[in-house]
Amino acid sequence: QFLTELTRLFQKCRLSGSVFITLKKYDGRTKPIPRKGSVEGFEPSDNKCLLRATDGKKKISTVVSSKEVNKFQMAYSNLLRANMDGLKKRDKKSKSKKSKAAQ
Amino acid sequence: MAQYQTWEEFSRAAEKLYLADPMKARVVLKYRHSDGSLCIKVTDDLVCLVYRTDQAQDVKKIEKFHSQLMRLMVAKESRSVAMETD
Numbered sequence: 001q002f003l004t005e006l007t008r009l010f011q012k013c014r015l016s017g018s019v020f021i022t023l024k025k026y027d028g029r030t031k032p033i034p035r036k037g038s039v040e041g042f043e044p045s046d047n048k049c050l051l052r053a054t055d056g057k058k059k060i061s062t063v064v065s066s067k068e069v070n071k072f073q074m075a076y077s078n079l080l081r082a083n084m085d086g087l088k089k090r091d092k093k094s095k096s097k098k099s100k101a102a103q
Numbered sequence: 104m105a106q107y108q109t110w111e112e113f114s115r116a117a118e119k120l121y122l123a124d125p126m127k128a129r130v131v132l133k134y135r136h137s138d139g140s141l142c143i144k145v146t147d148d149l150v151c152l153v154y155r156t157d158q159a160q161d162v163k164k165i166e167k168f169h170s171q172l173m174r175l176m177v178a179k180e181s182r183s184v185a186m187e188t189d
Contacts, residue, residue: 013136023169024129025176049176066177073170080166086136087159 002062003075006053010083013055019083026050026063104151110161113154114168117145120152121172130172132165141165 013019028045047066052059064072107113121128127147134141140157143165156165 010134013134017137018133018135021132021134021169022129023132023173023176025125027126047177047179049173051173064173064177066179069174069177073173077166077170080169081162084134084141084162084166085159086139087141087162088139088157089159 002051002060003072003079005060006076007079007083009053009055009058009060010079017055020052020054020056022050022052024050024052104153107152107154110154110156110164113143113152114164117143117152117154117168118172120145120147120150121175123147125176130169132169143168 010019026048028043028048049064050061051064052061054060105116107116117130121130124147128145129147131144131146132141133144138157140155141162142153142155144151144153146152154165156162
């Protein structure tokens, strides 16, 4: 679900603008820690991370846990590599403009 | 804010920073197709490390690093080995 949205986000920004992606470790907190005493019924979980993406206007986010990480990573890596292809190639001879027009 | 010229130094410093305090550190990736540039930042809100590139060969390195950190974050036990196939 998130990956489809992310793909669309990249495609939208192809002609202009930036895509921001944030990755952060997540411990399952849904409420802020109260000033005194301990939080009731809260068990911090260690095996999750939060992934966010935005184009400056639209925001999407998802939580990835250790169970999903393998599957998610394969799709996600392919997605990153397929979309971040506007960068210069090392080879001075190749013209990056040509490959852009072909898209 | 520390800008890194070489990927080697950046990835080592960034991983160290994350391992020092996994809960505080975060990774931000900024891609601009119009500029043809990619920028990766790792910060724990005290120290900030940045690496910028416009080279296609760096995309793969950055994407691998990103995945590596993701794995560290979802790993239940904190081990020093970064890559795990579980």
